[in-house]
Amino acid sequence: MTAVATHVSPWDTDERRELRALVRRFTEREIVPHLEGWEDAGALPRELHRRAGELGLLALGFPEAAGGEGGHLDSATVTEELILAGGSSGLVAGLFTHGIAAPHIALHGSPELVDRFVRPTLRGELIGSLGITEPGTGSDVAAITTRAVRDGDDYVVTGAKTFITSGTRADFVTTAVRTGGPGHRGVSLLVIETDRPGVHRTALRKMGWHCSDTATISLDEVRVPAANLVGPEGSGFRQIMERFGSERLSLAVQAYATALRCVELTIAWARQRETFGAPLASRQVVRHRIAQMARRATVARTYVRDVFLRWEAGGTGSSPGGALAPDLVTELAMAKNQAVEACDWVVDQAVQLHGGAGYLHGVEVERHYRDARILGIGGGTNEIMDEVIAARLGLDG
Numbered sequence: 001m002t003a004v005a006t007h008v009s010p011w012d013t014d015e016r017r018e019l020r021a022l023v024r025r026f027t028e029r030e031i032v033p034h035l036e037g038w039e040d041a042g043a044l045p046r047e048l049h050r051r052a053g054e055l056g057l058l059a060l061g062f063p064e065a066a067g068g069e070g071g072h073l074d075s076a077t078v079t080e081e082l083i084l085a086g087g088s089s090g091l092v093a094g095l096f097t098h099g100i101a102a103p104h105i106a107l108h109g110s111p112e113l114v115d116r117f118v119r120p121t122l123r124g125e126l127i128g129s130l131g132i133t134e135p136g137t138g139s140d141v142a143a144i145t146t147r148a149v150r151d152g153d154d155y156v157v158t159g160a161k162t163f164i165t166s167g168t169r170a171d172f173v174t175t176a177v178r179t180g181g182p183g184h185r186g187v188s189l190l191v192i193e194t195d196r197p198g199v200h201r202t203a204l205r206k207m208g209w210h211c212s213d214t215a216t217i218s219l220d221e222v223r224v225p226a227a228n229l230v231g232p233e234g235s236g237f238r239q240i241m242e243r244f245g246s247e248r249l250s251l252a253v254q255a256y257a258t259a260l261r262c263v264e265l266t267i268a269w270a271r272q273r274e275t276f277g278a279p280l281a282s283r284q285v286v287r288h289r290i291a292q293m294a295r296r297a298t299v300a301r302t303y304v305r306d307v308f309l310r311w312e313a314g315g316t317g318s319s320p321g322g323a324l325a326p327d328l329v330t331e332l333a334m335a336k337n338q339a340v341e342a343c344d345w346v347v348d349q350a351v352q353l354h355g356g357a358g359y360l361h362g363v364e365v366e367r368h369y370r371d372a373r374i375l376g377i378g379g380g381t382n383e384i385m386d387e388v389i390a391a392r393l394g395l396d397g
């Protein structure tokens with residue numbers, strides 16, 4: 001007998017199948033029955049972070065030296081499966097905020113900062129946020145104005161951050177502050193504990209992502225030890241840019257997973273719902289619409305996964321001196337926009353084919369429709385992604 005070499009996709013190894021099964025059980029038993037209540041409450045319970053920590057889900061994609069294990073592909077697998085099993089991108093945003101808040105500390109922070117903030121966060125004991133956006137600037141990160149002035153062994157921080165995910169619950173905020181002059185070279189990252197005097201938080205209400213709390217955080221002469229600086233002064237912008245790949249890809253994964261979930265939900269609905277004496281699925285126009293939904297979602301998944309593998313193989317841009325190849329930077333932007341475009345179209349069609357039920361609070365496709373809207377705004381907007389692509393095409397302004 002000739003042995004036939006079969007190619008196993010890295011997304012489908014035995015270990016990742018086991019991981020998927022674990023995440024599916026966790027989602028179906030410990031998330032889905034409560035998700036509507038958390039949406040209404042406007043936040044996730046801390047206990048859920050502890051449980052995700054116990055299961056090892058929060059440590060994935062973090063370096064072992066900081067208490068992490070597994071790779072980025074494992075954390076993307078978790079994101080996919082959480083959504084496919086009935087979770088949502090809002091849930092991913094609220095439960096895995098540490099994925100944008102803690103990597104800078106893990107990679108560039110002192111051992112003391114890693115012990116105080118990263119390890120307990122990966123165990124689910126602390127909640128972290130990332131504070132970059134300000135009322136006056138979002139896409140233009142280099143224009144932040146929150147000021148950190150050195151005073152002895154401390155910085156005194158004054159300014160405001162807004163749209164901060166998990167900001168009402170966070171124990172600490174990895175905050176972009178201006179320690180130097182104007183422009184990107186003057187930006188640093190400082191970990192600010194939220195129980196320090198002068199930190200004030202206001203919850204924001206949003207169109208979607210209801211279970212993921214969001215806050216404006218004002219900083220009024222907050223005294224923060226200089227030891228909370230992450231990496232050297234002036235390295236903040238570079239550290240933020242280093243992370244853009246993982247955030248963009250995570251949002252792209254959330255987008256195609258949401259689209260795939262909506263395809264599944266719509267197929268089940270079209271089989272069961274009867275109009276004019278026959279199931280919706282028997283109408284050619286409906287069958288073709290669902291076929292187009294499936295095609296767009298599948299193409300997005302295939303492209304994002306492909307870029308993901310090349311990004312991981314290329315070192316993710318996070319190692320010292322490990323800048324990403326320019327073509328890969330362009331494709332990260334393409335992958336995000338491709339997945340977001342597919343998702344936007346698919347969630348819209350899913351609501352349409354559900355008829356009036358698709359417009360009702362508590363019906364899953366309605367939640368995905370609202371939640372999907374942020375994916376083309378956060379982590380670099382569609383327009384900023386197009387700018388990245390256009391510049392690579394030689395279309396500089």
Ligand SMILES: Cc1cc2nc3c(=O)[nH]c(=O)nc-3n(C[C@H](O)[C@H](O)[C@H](O)COP(=O)(O)OP(=O)(O)OC[C@H]3O[C@@H](n4cnc5c(N)ncnc54)[C@H](O)[C@@H]3O)c2cc1C
Nearest residue numbers: 130131132133137138139163164165377378379381383384
């Ligand atoms: C639910 C939610 C969660 C968020 N979580 C966080 C978080 O945890 N931490 C954090 O720091 N931020 C967070 N953000 C902020 C998010 O990253 C910003 O909203 C985003 O970067 C866009 O910035 P902005 O809102 O200031 O829009 P702006 O930058 O003001 O842009 C407004 C519009 O102009 C377009 N635009 C901007 N510049 C250009 C240009 N040069 N050419 C063409 N078009 C342009 C944009 O694409 C957009 O359409 C969150 C936002 C939301 C809504």
